[in-house]
Amino acid sequence: SQQGEEDPQALSIQEGENATMNCSYKTSINNLQWYRQNSGRGLVHLILIRSNEREKHSGRLRVTLDTSKKSSSLLITASRAADTASYFCATAFLGNDYKLSFGAGTTVTVRA
Amino acid sequence: EAGVAQSPRYKIIEKRQSVAFWCNPISGHATLYWYQQILGQGPKLLIQFQNNGVVDDSQLPKDRFSAERLKGVDSTLKIQPAKLEDSAVYLCASSFSVEFGNEQFFGPGTRLTVL
Numbered sequence: 424s425q426q427g428e429e430d431p432q433a434l435s436i437q438e439g440e441n442a443t444m445n446c447s448y449k450t451s452i453n454n455l456q457w458y459r460q461n462s463g464r465g466l467v468h469l470i471l472i473r474s475n476e477r478e479k480h481s482g483r484l485r486v487t488l489d490t491s492k493k494s495s496s497l498l499i500t501a502s503r504a505a506d507t508a509s510y511f512c513a514t515a516f517l518g519n520d521y522k523l524s525f526g527a528g529t530t531v532t533v534r535a
Numbered sequence: 536e537a538g539v540a541q542s543p544r545y546k547i548i549e550k551r552q553s554v555a556f557w558c559n560p561i562s563g564h565a566t567l568y569w570y571q572q573i574l575g576q577g578p579k580l581l582i583q584f585q586n587n588g589v590v591d592d593s594q595l596p597k598d599r600f601s602a603e604r605l606k607g608v609d610s611t612l613k614i615q616p617a618k619l620e621d622s623a624v625y626l627c628a629s630s631f632s633v634e635f636g637n638e639q640f641f642g643p644g645t646r647l648t649v650l
Contacts, residue, residue, distance in 0.1 A: 454637075458641075463643075463646075464577070464644070465539070465541075465626055465628075465641035465642050465643045465644050466641040467641070468638050468639065468640065471638055493649055511577050511578075513577075520591070521582070521637035522583065522591065522637075523578075523637065525577030525578050525579075527575065527577050528576075528577055533576075
């Protein structure tokens with residue numbers, strides 16, 4: 424079963440605004456990863472955060488992880504039209520050989 | 536560095552026909568995955584290979600799906616016979632090492648439509 428659940432399902436913002444999406448999961452993890460999928464394309468890895476990390480940055484992306492609440496958030500700052508895509512969180516843990524469990528994703532539309 | 540290659544990109548078949556997908560992972564990546572992604576959902580793992588051995592095929596519908604990775608490099612996924620509910624995007628991914636967190640690299644996918 425898919426462990427990660429993203430919220431909201433869809434998000435529409437104006438170019439230049441920030442976009443925030445959340446991921447909740449059910450069991451213990453070793454790391455959580457965020458991926459982006461543009462329409463008709465494969466998934467692209469954005470960022471990996473380990474269970475002993477609380478926050479990580481990559482360019483305009485900021486990811487937080489709260490293992491006590493079993494949740495993560497992805498913030499995209501100063502959004503651009505090219506950020507229009509679906510965003511998926513995926514959890515991995517050692518007991519499952521680090522196999523990724525994906526949520527259903529958040530669809531982000533950035534309006535020009 | 537070349538990415539994960541998949542072919543074909545699109546395939547339309549009638550139900551009960553057979554179809555095969557091909558994947559060539561990133562050079563040096565020992566682990567290869569096949570995922571099924573139904574519209575509006577996240578990818579679901581079908582099978583995982585480590586070199587040319589199967590690590591996990593618990594989610595693969597073995598009565599109709601088969602996959603192989605004979606020389607530990609490229610892989611094929613076959614569906615025979617196809618059902619309407621097999622309409623989905625089939626994604627291939629590879630990773631260098633699961634020990635480092637298992638960041639996966641995905642191919643563009645094959646969009647299958649079963650009529």
